[in-house]
Amino acid sequence: MTVAVEHISTDQPPDEAKARDLDYGWQGGNQVELLENGETYFPQVFDALRKARREILLETFILFEDKVGLELKAVLIEAAQRGVKVVVSLDGFGCGELSPAFLRELAEAGVAVQMFDPAAKTLGIRTNWFRRLHRKIVVVDAEVAFIGGINFSADHLGDYGPEAKQDYALQVTGPVVADLHHFALAQSGRQVRTRRGWRRRQQRPSPWHTEKGDGQVRLIYRDNVHHRDDIEEAYIHALSQAQKRVVIANAYFFPGYRLLREIRNAARRGVRVQLIMQGQPDVLLAKLAARTLYGYLLKDGVVIHEYCERPLHGKVALVDDDWSTVGSSNLDPLSLSLNLEANVLIRDRAFNQHLYERLETLAKNHCRTMPENRKQRLWLWRLTVGFLVFHVMRHFPMLTGWLPAHKPRLKPFEVQHHDT
The missing domain is CATH 3.30.870.10 (Endonuclease Chain A)
Structure with a gap:
């Protein structure tokens, strides 16, 4: 057959x-x-x-x-x-x-x-x-x-x-x-x-601009041709406009410097920024990579929670009280530089509040929070592993570019x- x-x-x-x-x-x-x-x-x-x-x-x-x-x-x-x-x-x-x-x-x-x-x-x-x-x-x-x-x-x-x-x-x-x-x-x-109901854009509009209002949804995606960074750019823009709160729950977290900088800058200007990440990873390298970024983020006031009940696989975020995103894209080199991904952006206050309540419950009841003055013992093996993990992840897209x-x-x- x-x-x-x-x-x-x-x-x-x-x-x-x-x-x-x-x-x-x-x-x-x-x-x-x-x-x-x-x-x-x-x-x-x-x-x-x-x-x-x-x-x-x-x-x-x-x-x-x-x-x-x-x-x-x-x-x-x-x-x-x-x-x-x-x-x-x-x-x-x-x-x-x-x-x-x-x-x-x-x-x-x-x-x-x-x-x-x-x-x-x-x-x-x-x-x-x-x-x-x-x-x-x-x-x-x-x-x-x-x-x-x-x-x-x-x-x-x-x-x-x-x-x-x-x-x-x-x-x-x-x-x-x-x-x-x-x-x-x-x-x-x-x-x-x-067909009626969708429009082809000959020129690329901003992937984030809309009047605030309930029920506003936009599809965004990344491919390896013309839409390589649309999802990342949507995150960066939303973070740059944040005034009140940011919550990001993401399974595999190792974004590029521009996105990291916007997360840090939001916290510096008084926005309450919370990251929910894996504490019980299904991929150990993901946890090690994310932890190499903790010091950079914690010192500027970012609150980091590790979800420890079971592996976190979510890819959701919210900014202030009306912007949210749900989709397939992690914030790591695979999703942001190589994979084919799709998210939707949502401008809906009721949905944003519901998502916030669910993530806040997760953070309060099922996570451990990293202390602001968190310090690790600087053992030689920890420094070596941290150095290697950071630089492998940092240059991962370039390294894969050498492959067929x-x-x-x-x-x-x-x-x-x-x-x-």
């Missing part, structure tokens, strides 16, 4: 999908709902998928063959069998362990499965580590969309145990869903038609499966 799985370009859009190079403006009149962890995210996504009438577009970095992945497969197959067009885009690294049988069942039911930069293992090791499809987007019937940091895996559920992730996503309805729908279509290489670039075109890719 041969299952056709399409192969998506990692750095360049296909020639027929020039609509990828788009900027999306602010859209008003949207409804946004914060979804915290898999317990709230998965039921609402699966309910929307079961109600789909015409089309499902789904992108994810990770899909495992666990209870969440198996339920997703069943829901997608049922949708395809009742005539819904289903397009699923998976990352070749994050979904590299999916079995041919799993993919075959989807394809045989009529689901269009696409794999982003798949690669066979070399000596039992996957080597396609960089420039990943890291987005997590679901769009159903161009009417409801989900975006955030939650993958389709059971480790986003509390019953997974101590390694269950703390994470956030967003459900969106309203005019901005047309932008998310258009973006998802363009990124999948599908034919994109001009991933630039495959959109072409058929086949997974072989032989029935017995």
